Amino acid sequence: MRQQHLLALSLALAALSVPVLSATQPQSQPPAKTTTKKHADPAPQPPDEGERVFVRNCSRCHATPEGFSPSISGTIVRHMRVRANLSQHDEQALLRFLNP
Amino acid sequence: MRLVAIVAALLAATHASTAQNVPLISGGAAFFSSTNGGNTSFLPIFEPLIAAPIGSHLLIESRATIDESFSPKSNGQTGYNHSHFAGVTYLQGDFIASPHLTVVAGSFLVPFATYNERLSPVWISNFQDGPLTASLGTMSSGTGLGGMVRGSAISRPNYSIDYTGYFSARSGNEQFNSKRSFGARTNLYLPKERLEVGLSYGRLLQGTQENFYGLHVWWEPKDAGLKVRSEYARGHHAQGYWVEVDYRTQAFGGFNSWVGRFEPLFRMQQTFRRDTVVSDGLPLEDTQRADFGLDYNLPHNMRILTSYARQFSASNDTNVWETGLVYRFLFPAWKGKSR
Numbered sequence: 167m168r169q170q171h172l173l174a175l176s177l178a179l180a181a182l183s184v185p186v187l188s189a190t191q192p193q194s195q196p197p198a199k200t201t202t203k204k205h206a207d208p209a210p211q212p213p214d215e216g217e218r219v220f221v222r223n224c225s226r227c228h229a230t231p232e233g234f235s236p237s238i239s240g241t242i243v244r245h246m247r248v249r250a251n252l253s254q255h256d257e258q259a260l261l262r263f264l265n266p
Numbered sequence: 267m268r269l270v271a272i273v274a275a276l277l278a279a280t281h282a283s284t285a286q287n288v289p290l291i292s293g294g295a296a297f298f299s300s301t302n303g304g305n306t307s308f309l310p311i312f313e314p315l316i317a318a319p320i321g322s323h324l325l326i327e328s329r330a331t332i333d334e335s336f337s338p339k340s341n342g343q344t345g346y347n348h349s350h351f352a353g354v355t356y357l358q359g360d361f362i363a364s365p366h367l368t369v370v371a372g373s374f375l376v377p378f379a380t381y382n383e384r385l386s387p388v389w390i391s392n393f394q395d396g397p398l399t400a401s402l403g404t405m406s407s408g409t410g411l412g413g414m415v416r417g418s419a420i421s422r423p424n425y426s427i428d429y430t431g432y433f434s435a436r437s438g439n440e441q442f443n444s445k446r447s448f449g450a451r452t453n454l455y456l457p458k459e460r461l462e463v464g465l466s467y468g469r470l471l472q473g474t475q476e477n478f479y480g481l482h483v484w485w486e487p488k489d490a491g492l493k494v495r496s497e498y499a500r501g502h503h504a505q506g507y508w509v510e511v512d513y514r515t516q517a518f519g520g521f522n523s524w525v526g527r528f529e530p531l532f533r534m535q536q537t538f539r540r541d542t543v544v545s546d547g548l549p550l551e552d553t554q555r556a557d558f559g560l561d562y563n564l565p566h567n568m569r570i571l572t573s574y575a576r577q578f579s580a581s582n583d584t585n586v587w588e589t590g591l592v593y594r595f596l597f598p599a600w601k602g603k604s605r
Contacts, residue, residue: 222457226486228390231596232567238598240286244325245317247362249383251428251453253421254365265286 216263219256226250239264289318289599293329294389298571298590307337313355313388316599328357329387354441356409370414370432373442377414377430377451378403378466379480379497389594392512392529393559393573395586398537399506401547402499403449403468403478410434411444419452426455436472446471449478460486466499474545476502491516504548506537514563522565531559531573551579567594 224230227250234242240261247257293314300307311333318326331353336346358372375383382404385391401408414432421427429452436446449468455461466480482497491514498507510533518525535555537548544550559573568591575586 222460226460226462226484227384228387229563231594232565234596235288235598237285237288237601238290238596241288241290241317241319241325244287244319244360244362245290245327248325248327248360248368248370248416251416251418251430253418253426255421256418261286 214263216259216261219252219259220263223250223252223256236265287319289316290596291316291599292594292596294387294592294594296388296590296592298394298588300394301585301587303584303586305338307335309333309335311388315387318599323362325360325362326358327360329355331355357442358414364417366417366419367415368417370416371412373409373411373444374414374432376404376408376410376434376447376449376468377416377432378449378468378478379451379499380464380482380484380495381497382408389567389569389592392510392531392561392571393533393557394571394588394590395557395575397497397506397508397533398535398548398553398555399497399499399508402501402504402506403466403480405434405445405447405468405470406547407443407445409442409444410447411437411439411442424456424458426457428453428455445473451480460488474502474543476545489516491521501546501548503541503543504537504539504546506535506548508533508535527563529559529561529563531557531561533557533559549579551581553577553579567596568592569594 220230224246243257243260243264246252247254252260291314293312295312296310298309298311300309311331313329313331315329316327320326331351333351335349335351339345339347354373356373356375358370358374361369361371363369375386377383381397381400386396386400386408410432412432412434414430416430417428419427419429429450431448431450433448434444434446437444447468447470449466451464451466453462453464462482462484464480464482466478466482468478468480470476470478478499478501480497480499482495484496485494486492493512494509495512496507496509499505510531512529512531514521514529515526520526533556535553535557537553539548539550539552542550555575555577557573557575559571561572562570564570571588571590571592573586573588575588577584577586
């Protein structure tokens with residue numbers, strides 16, 4: 167009995183989240199693009215590698231920090247390289263992104 | 267006291283650091299309350315972390331936990347029982363030996379599935395309580411004493427594969443309690459899909475000599491504010507899973523608008539006993555639990571966690587209400603030299 171209730175509830179929740187998601191997705195894209203544009207100059211350049219790694223990786227496990235002193239950026243990236251098993255390439259791209 | 271000495275020694279050792287590599291102090295401080303079956307307990311908790319690079323290949327990292335717990339006395343007595351805990355959670359040296367290999371030595375978090383290594387810090391987890399299966403594969407204390415190898419095996423624009431393997435000795439030391447065990451984990455991550463699938467294995471080499479198997483799937487679709495995380499773990503005598511869904515909307519002016527700071531959560535869990543041998547921390551009866559949460563992400567790295575859970579098992583059903591306030595901190599151990 168109870169199992170069925172829980173299952174129904176979870177299904178209802180999942181069903182509810184679908185329209186919410188599809189409604190918000192288109193709206194969320196433009197701001198992401200404008201931020202990348204700020205860095206890109208007349209000649210279209212590939213988006214910064216380090217920024218890409220940052221966006222793809224750094225909010226996977228926890229909220230990204232609201233800002234930190236540049237003096238610890240190397241320490242953070244080394245710590246996260248170990249914790250998240252990042253490649254050396256990603257580590258270096260991140261360092262360049264965090265310390266332009 | 268010992269901790270203070272360790273920290274002081276660390277800071278002294280790293281004094282010759284470069285501009286970006288100043289040691290950092292980070293962690294979380296929280297005040298939690300939990301009402302379970304009508305009894306309310308309080309738990310103030312402080313989890314400081316230090317990470318100190320030495321030279322270009324080494325990192326020393328350590329986290330400690332200090333907490334007080336106040337729970338109501340049982341048998342009709344009034345007042346609270348009070349207990350205090352302070353201890354080092356882990357203390358490890360990470361040596362980055364090559365682009366694909368980092369060698370870890372010391373006391374480390376057991377790398378089984380995702381909860382222990384990734385979600386257990388108070389400032390990270392969305393719910394105050396860990397999942398019911400958290401003890402499967404993490405060898406009782408959650409920490410190992412010995413060595414670990416880990417790294418990125420393959421990293422391509424469309425996928426990456428990483429690995430972790432460890433061996434731990436048996437230790438009865440009060441600070442570094444661990445079981446003789448070994449284990450390994452590998453993850454496949456697809457950055458475009460934001461999908462991660464991982465497999466874990468662990469073997470306890472003492473007592474019940476059990477094998478543990480884990481599977482996790484994390485999906486965090488791009489720009490959707492949605493996270494779906496799940497884990498299944500199986501031991502000799504019990505198994506279980508959890509699925510957690512977490513959502514933040516951008517529809518009302520972005521994640522940092524007052525609406526966007528709300529974070530509704532849902533977690534479903536089930537545990538099953540395979541026999542009556544109690545060698546793990548799982549409930550003694552088959553249990554189901556649904557957690558409904560609503561967190562609020564305040565500015566300045568503060569967070570409010572609230573949740574209601576209903577837990578069902580054959581002998582009793584309980585309600586668990588939880589609220590908490592969490593603060594995350596992060597700063598350099600000293601003021602860096604200007605570059």
